[in-house]
Amino acid sequence: MRLWIGLCLPRLPLEVFCPRWSADSLGVVLEQEQVMAVSPLARAAGIKPGMRRAGALMLAPQVRLHERSPELEAQALQAVALALLQYSPLVAQGEEATLLVDAGASLRLFGGVRALCRHIEASLRALGYTAQLSCAPTARGAWLLARAAMRRRRVLGMESLTRRLDGLPCALLPPARPYLEWFEGIGCRTLGQLRHLPRPGLQRRCGAALLDMLDDAHGHSTELFVWLEAPPTFRASLELFDRVEHADALLFGARRLLQQMTGWLCARQFAVERIQLLLAHERGRVARPPTVIDLALGEAVWRDEHLVRLLKERLAQLALDAPVIGLTLEALQVQPMAPPSDSLFPEPGGTPQERQRLLELLVARLGTDNVLQAAPRADYRPEAANQWLPLPAKAGAKNAQPDLPPGLPGMPRPGWLLAQPIALLMREHRPFYGSPLKMVSVAERIEAGWWGQSQARDYFIAEGLDHAHYWVYRERIAGCGEDAAPRWFLHGLFG
Known part of the structure; x- marks a missing residue:
């Protein structure tokens, strides 16, 4: 048609x-x-x-x-x-x-x-x-x-x-x-x-x-046109009609520039990973360098809804040092637009892109240091096998992950790991935590640590009389005989 x-x-x-x-x-x-x-x-x-x-x-x-x-x-x-x-x-x-x-x-x-x-x-x-x-x-x-x-x-x-x-x-x-x-x-x-x-x-x-x-x-002849060609790169500016002293009032002007960038991205079949919004201040004798708002995205996008939400959060937290007289938006990093997913059924809880956009919105609202993600470390000890780091600041980048040790055990891990292991009482030669604990798994031996921090433990899954499951370990002390009384510790709880 x-x-x-x-x-x-x-x-x-x-x-x-x-x-x-x-x-x-x-x-x-x-x-x-x-x-x-x-x-x-x-x-x-x-x-x-x-x-x-x-x-x-x-x-x-x-x-x-x-x-x-x-x-x-x-x-x-x-x-x-x-x-x-x-x-x-x-x-x-x-x-x-x-x-x-x-x-x-x-x-x-x-x-x-x-x-x-x-x-x-x-x-x-x-x-x-x-x-x-x-x-x-x-x-x-x-x-x-x-x-x-x-x-x-x-x-x-x-x-x-x-x-x-x-x-x-x-x-x-x-x-x-x-x-x-x-x-x-x-x-x-x-x-x-x-x-x-x-x-x-x-x-x-x-x-x-x-x-x-x-x-x-009336359709009796062929019409010829000169089609608009999108430029190879995107950079658009907007002169404001008055001096703006509150950052949240700049959102309307930023949306105007984002609309242009959306058309440019669709025409070039690009998705943007990083944009930069420059807030121009007074010129002349009282000239100041522009205020820079840099947005790096975890997933490349080509629609403006997510970018508008991110800019709204950033502008709401920005305190202007001088009135703004102009805006400039630039697409710093783009990549070819990814094809849509070919999966038959939608993923529960939303797509990975939607979850990434939610995290980016939380970072813009709460700050980089308040939204953390788990990052595995090359250590067998459970308390040292993970660290919490901020989300990557650069679009598409991942936090630097060390090479994990080979042959990680496939034994189950508890959903709740205690910050510090709890020493358990011994009753009738069995560890006691509210009730006597019965071992329901084979031992998993973990030996790791350097320079005076070495640990040697045998981990078990234990079951109490209330059928709750615990992650306990028996400490192996170097230099002690087999007859030495073992020390048991509670390290995690299963759901």
């Missing part, structure tokens, strides 16, 4: 300066000393598009004036296009702040047209922009529906698209705008009426570009 999604960003000049997250600002965008776009508060103050600068200042002296910047608009449109690459590798830029996405191959992956549109709208909200979405079997048809102020802009069939296009005004086509007075004079106001005019005369009067657009919209 061939389906195109058109995104028209009609308020892009305004949202470049006054994004959704600062909708309470009183902002106006000027072009050649005339008001071009206004924020909701500015409109409530009486400022309207087309006013002069002096008139806007008269109505609201505290209004923030911004000159229209084609460079910033192009950067914003590029950022949105890069984020859309997570939904389709075929994204092209159309005329008049419009993006076109060939989403036919993505429908099954995202669960249909409506679900895909909801995902795209969520990404736009995360970026801080609003857009009019449309769906059509042709790219030019999706472009026209997105540009038109219509309530229903989703069309899946060519017949429905033709009926919908026939009711649109001729002014939507850029080549038709110089001839609108002539069209009005002959009673041609809609695309349907324009389509029924004689083609030879229309071509001589208005040129071939108008007919080409009509043919593209």
Whole structure:
């Protein structure tokens, strides 16, 4: 199924300066000393598009004036296009702040047209922009529906698209705008009426570009596009609209950059293992080096949900030494995206990736020294055979593990090992712990230790009268005869 999604960003000049997250600002965008776009508060103050600068200042002296910047608009449109690459590798830029996405191959992956549109709208909200979405079997048809102020802009069939296009005004086509007075004079106001005019005369009067657009919209010609190509590396920056003094207020800007990185990762088929967020401070005489937030992941990811949670925890614990005026996000370490698991049944308790993400979230919230993992050591003695170390700080790295001694015994080990062995009483030549203990396993001899710390023990699994099982050992003292009374110790409890 061939389906195109058109995104028209009609308020892009305004949202470049006054994004959704600062909708309470009183902002106006000027072009050649005339008001071009206004924020909701500015409109409530009486400022309207087309006013002069002096008139806007008269109505609201505290209004923030911004000159229209084609460079910033192009950067914003590029950022949105890069984020859309997570939904389709075929994204092209159309005329008049419009993006076109060939989403036919993505429908099954995202669960249909409506679900895909909801995902795209969520990404736009995360970026801080609003857009009019449309769906059509042709790219030019999706472009026209997105540009038109219509309530229903989703069309899946060519017949429905033709009926919908026939009711649109001729002014939507850029080549038709110089001839609108002539069209009005002959009673041609809609695309349907324009389509029924004689083609030879229309071509001589208005040129071939108008007919080409009509043919593209109705699927009568092949449309050619220049697809957006993701750069080989990712580094994106964002200038904040005000000085931010609290770190947790930077999360919205970080999400905007993460959305772009997600599209870049999907387009390049990469998964990120390590990212770096730079918080830029004041420049000039009071310049300071940027604050660095480095996130290393145990498992590579290509979605932004986990990264957003990690950044939220890190920013909540960060105390800023100076206000932040800009953000820069860089993907420092990536690897090819791993294929999905081919196991038939899901693992109980979640996948290893989900467990690793949980540990990373705990580390970000509690600190590195408060989340530890077991690390075996090359020692036969049970109390020295393990140590607790912080989780690896580097993505994909493992804590340095020494080579374990060969031939480790396969005897059962208790679930609870005592910090210090407990000496046991002897009654009727048997060790006693609440009741006489009966040995129910053969002896396991352990001899280890160096430089005065050598140990020689015979370990047994013992059972009490209450059928509880214990891990006990008999100490072997060097230089003592066989008749010497043995000393017994309790070292662990079985579940």
